[in-house]
Amino acid sequence: MQDDIHTGVDALIEALKRKKVVELPILAGECGMGFKEAEKWARALEGMNLAEIQYKLTKTYIIWKGKEVSEKGKVQEGKEELEREEEMGAKQEVSAVPIRKEEETPARVISVAQGDSWETAAELLSREKKKKITAILPTSAKKLHKKIEEIEREQKKIAQLKGExxxxxxxxxxxxxxxxxxxxxxxxxxxxxIEKNMLELQEKALSLAPTVEGMEGYYLKLSETNDETRKIFGEVQEKVGDSLSELRRLQEDAQGRFDNAEKNLIELNAKSAEINRGVERIQKIEAELHIQIEGAKERIRNQMEKLEAVEEALFEMEKLKEGLIFESGEISTAASGQKENLKAIALQIEKLPQMEGRILSQLGEYSQKVEELEKFNTESQKEFDKLREAVETNFAKMYLEKLKEAGEENRFEAEGAKRQEENIDMKIAQARKRIEELFSEGEEVADSVSESLPEVEGEVSVRAEEARGKGRRMLQKVIQLERA
Known part of the structure; x- marks a missing residue:
């Protein structure tokens, strides 16, 4: 029948093998588990070096690292080995009871069948069985007390972790x-x-265009004036040459016209001086125009460089704006993820008081049953000395070995929690798991006591069975609360 059992852990391992890499919430949904429970088993697989947990921003990924060998067989093999050990322990406990005592019981039963009333038979049977029952119950009661005290310590630890x-x-x-x-x-x-500064820069860039166009027009006008001046200067030079030739011819032709020619020459010299001055002024104007043109060109180049710098600045600002928008989006996403995590934590915190109240009420009932078991200790002190050696050599020794194994497991869990930087959520999960183990161990103690004793139909058997049944119900309720 064990081959047909398929737990949530098996589904989780199969999903990891199939997908290799998967987000934790998706994995929990496919396996039908809660987020915290899936995270707990993922951390257990990580401790076994079968999986790896990676945190990226607000997402948690589980990566399968184990081989392609079915882990279900290994788990099932471990379960079967544990069951075989428990069966061997139960047989040893039963065999620890002396055979001489079992042979006395049929004689008592025969005497009851020969005519005693039912009440008298029950008293005889009860006295005979109580000696055997109370030989084991005190040790079991003390162990159950220790489990209850440890459960209370774990509950205080949960309350402290909730405060943290x-x-x-x-x-x-x-x-x-x-x-x-x-x-x-x-x-x-x-x-x-930044957007405001960009608008101002765009306005300044637009205002520079008319200024540049005006400078280009002024430069064109200066070029036209320079061309006209050069043309006039050429014409004047031609006219001066013609006049000089004419004066030479007039001087050769007639001396009488010398005065007029001299006068004309003076006038021409004056005109020539004026022309020279005009030429100088033109050259000066040309030089000034050249300087102004060079200055205009330099200013135009500076303006072009400024425009290029402005364009680069605009481009850089656009990139900066896109980066800031992207970063603000990531920050908003991270903030929303943190809010969701805080909501999930708050829901888990709200569930803790309800679970603790139910556990406390169940522990009260369980304590009453333990007190009833302790009463039998006072009535069976003599028989306890006789049976103690047989019980300790078998049941107690095996139980101590189990406690040592449990201690090694707890030590391994503590080291794993320390490696994970003492995560608060993991501590709470370990505390709850420890409560389940304590209930389970308490039930194992009750089962072991029941299996090691002969069958009894009296009040003691009924009370022991009721205590065991309540222990099972308490464990089931705790598991249901944990899954909820």
Whole structure:
């Protein structure tokens, strides 16, 4: 029948083998588990070096690292080995009871059948059986007391961890949320300021265009004036040459016209001086125009460089704006992820008081049953000395070995928790798991006591069975609360 059992852990391992890499919430949904339970088993697989947990921003990924060999066979083999050990322990416990005592019981039964009343037979049977029952019950009661005390310590530890989680919420997550909000507001204000500066730069760039066009027109006008001046100067030079030739011919032709020619020459010299001065002025104007043109060209080049710098600045600002928008989106996503995590933590914290109240009420009932078992200890002190050696050599020794194994497992779990930087959620999960183990161990103690004793139909058997049944129901309720 064990081959047909398919647990949530088997489904989780199969899903990991199939997908290799999967998000934790998706894996929990496919396996029908809660988020915390799936995370707990994922950490257990990581401790066995079969899986790896990776955290990226607000997402958690589980990566399968084990070989392609079915782990279900290994788990099933471990379960079967544990069952075989328990069966061997139960047989040893039963065989520990002396055979001489079992042979006395049929004689008592025969005497009852020969005529005693039912009440007298029950008393005889009860006295005979109580000696055997109370030989084992005191040790079991003490062990159950220890389990209950350990459960109470684990509950106090859960309450303390809950306080630490609330302190973490108040001191870390809420200030972090406020800081993220302030950063988002600062980035928004910075973006508005950058957009304003970009608009101003665009307006300045548009205002530079008419100035450049005006400088180009002025330069063209200066070029036209220079061409006209050069043309006039050429014409004047031609006229001066013609006049000089004419004066030479007039001087050769007639001396009488010398005065007039001299006068004309003086006039021409005066005109020539004026022309020279005009030429000098033109050259000076040309030089000034050249300087102005060079200055205009330099200013135009500077303006072009400024325009290029402005374009580069605009491009850089656009890139900065896109980067800031992307970063603000990531920050918003991270903040929303933190809020969701805080909501999940708050829901888990709300569930803890209900579960603790139910556990406390069940523990009260369980304590009453343990007190009833302790009463039998006072009535069977003599028989206890006789049976103690047989019980300790078998049942107690095997139980101590199991406790040592459990201690090694707890030590391994403690080391794993220390390697994971003492995560608060893991501590709470370990505490709850420890409560389940304590209930399970208490039930094992009751089962072991029941299996090691002869069958009894009296009040003692009924009470022991009721205590065991209540222990099972308490364990089932705790498991249901944990899964809820």
């Amino acid at each position: 989680k609330e302190k973490l919420l108040a001191e870390v997550y809420l200030p972090l949320e406020a800081e993220v909000g302030a950063q988002v507001r600062t980035i928004s204000e910075r973006l508005i300021e």
